[in-house]
Amino acid sequence: MAQRGRRRDRPHLIIMRGLPGSGKSELARDIMEDYGNSGEILSTDDYFIDEDGDYNFEYSQLKMAHKWNQKRAEDEMSMEVHPIIIDNTNITCRDMKPYVEMGLEYGYYIKFETTPDTFGRTIDELHARAAHSGIPKSVMKRMRKNFEQVDSIYDVID
Template sequence: MTAKLTLIRGLPGSGKSTLAKTFEVDHFEADMYFVDADGNYRYQAEKIGEAHQWCQSMTEQSLSNRNNVVVSNTFVRRWEMMPYYKMAKRFGAEFEVIECHENYGNVHGVEPHVIETMKKRWQEWRSEAQ
């Protein structure tokens, strides 16, 4: 059985996490790294690199067990998706990218000017980029 790795990308508040939760597969996102044992979200900007490394490690572990995985992160730039694309290739997993474009208001308090900056930096995912 071939595993599948699905990336869900979009700006903060676009519905990524909500959509990811509808998949009955292993689900990871960098924001999960900042949730404490009591379920409280405590973002720490200086640990964002660790959060993304954790997300990639969890994804790799699931794929190594032939589990289907969905990862929901902003993935504004193509290079941010490449480690996952390469991981899918390494494990022979199907790879899919879904984009969310709605605006539900973000639950993590990301400032509008930050979202606007992300929007300006947005890169489309194209097969040529792979």
């Protein structure tokens, strides 16, 4: 395991959290700007973007897409990229665990950012904002219901 130094001396891993349509990508870009646009934003959604830039989500490919994004994160961590922002919904601790474990292995300071709109907007509003995703309202309701509170990495790894 890599050395644990002071927070400012280690590369940062920021794990975005929030329902579809809650502004995760926008917040991730704002955070990256605060870091001088020097790192990487990694999203599982990127797997579904074709060469023309169109988003073509296929639920049957979701597990493979998550593995693909986790591999990209590990590649970036092995090069000590700073910061790395994981721009996924990350509803449960299980969703975040691979990233947290990698971050710890590579000596990253890990923090979680939940979008205010995840609970500050209605499911109808979020669904309208995430119309491109094709996610049904019933799934979004279930995601909100299953959203696990996370205060630290210990909530995720325990």
